[in-house]
Amino acid sequence: MPLYKDEGLVLRTVKLGEADRIITILTRDHGKIRAVAKGARRPKSRFGARLEPFMRASLLIATGRSLDVVSQASTLGAYADGIVHDYDAYLNASVIVETADRLFTALEEPSPVQYRLAIGAISALSRHLHDPRDISESYVLRALALAGWRPRLDACVVCGEPRKPVAFSIPAGGVMCATDRTPEARRIGERGVTRLRALLNGDWTVLDAASGHNPDGGTDAATPVDHGDLVEKWAEYYLERPIRSARLLDS
Numbered sequence: 001m002p003l004y005k006d007e008g009l010v011l012r013t014v015k016l017g018e019a020d021r022i023i024t025i026l027t028r029d030h031g032k033i034r035a036v037a038k039g040a041r042r043p044k045s046r047f048g049a050r051l052e053p054f055m056r057a058s059l060l061i062a063t064g065r066s067l068d069v070v071s072q073a074s075t076l077g078a079y080a081d082g083i084v085h086d087y088d089a090y091l092n093a094s095v096i097v098e099t100a101d102r103l104f105t106a107l108e109e110p111s112p113v114q115y116r117l118a119i120g121a122i123s124a125l126s127r128h129l130h131d132p133r134d135i136s137e138s139y140v141l142r143a144l145a146l147a148g149w150r151p152r153l154d155a156c157v158v159c160g161e162p163r164k165p166v167a168f169s170i171p172a173g174g175v176m177c178a179t180d181r182t183p184e185a186r187r188i189g190e191r192g193v194t195r196l197r198a199l200l201n202g203d204w205t206v207l208d209a210a211s212g213h214n215p216d217g218g219t220d221a222a223t224p225v226d227h228g229d230l231v232e233k234w235a236e237y238y239l240e241r242p243i244r245s246a247r248l249l250d251s
């Protein structure tokens with residue numbers, strides 16, 4: 001079987017047969033792939049924990065007739081360690097991998113830029129660099145923007161004037177002024193728009209100040225600027241299916 005090398009982030013795994021697993025991997029150069037890891041569920045598997053969700057691995061893969069087969073895997077980033085023991089980090093990491101999974105079902109081309117964005121978000125979560133929800137929401141907005149769904153935040157989507165935004169319309173793709181707002185648009189204030197802009201630009205100075213996140217891992221009770229589930233709904237609308245992990249976040 002022909003072999004190829006790549007690196008990838010494990011998005012999810014499912015059991016196959018007695019001892020194998022099918023691993024869904026977001027790769028840098030081959031987009032999203034599914035490959036069998038033979039014997040991965042045996043206690044002494046040669047893969048160990050290297051092919052668990054949220055792990056980043058260097059891979060040697062054999063092209064199969066129906067499914068590819070993982071031939072070798074070595075760890076490049078053991079991000080799962082910092083994620084699976086922290087419920088908030090875990091839920092938000094699940095939103096990230098689910099969004100990446102969904103997005104790469106829609107995208108046909110591999111995208112090293114998308115790959116780096118996902119790696120950056122999972123790595124930041126595992127190191128508790130920022131508020132976990134900020135990390136996942138920023139990832140979702142940026143990944144969708146890269147794919148072509150960038151919300152317009154600088155001017156009203158109807159008149160194009162940079163007037164004071166009063167609402168945000170998901171189907172129309174951005175903010176609206178008081179004159180043009182449509183009934184389905186959600187109310188949003190200046191602070192909400194500032195937050196969305198910071199999430200979209202990955203402006204962590206603004207986001208950390210708003211969430212009260214400090215690098216020691218604690219979060220001071222600052223007044224959060226809440227935009228509800230706007231980011232989740234944005235992703236749902238453009239990816240056309242509810243994001244399961246996000247449901248858990250709201251409960």
Ligand SMILES: [Zn+2]
Pocket residue numbers: 156157158159160161163176177178179180
């Ligand atoms: Zn307008």
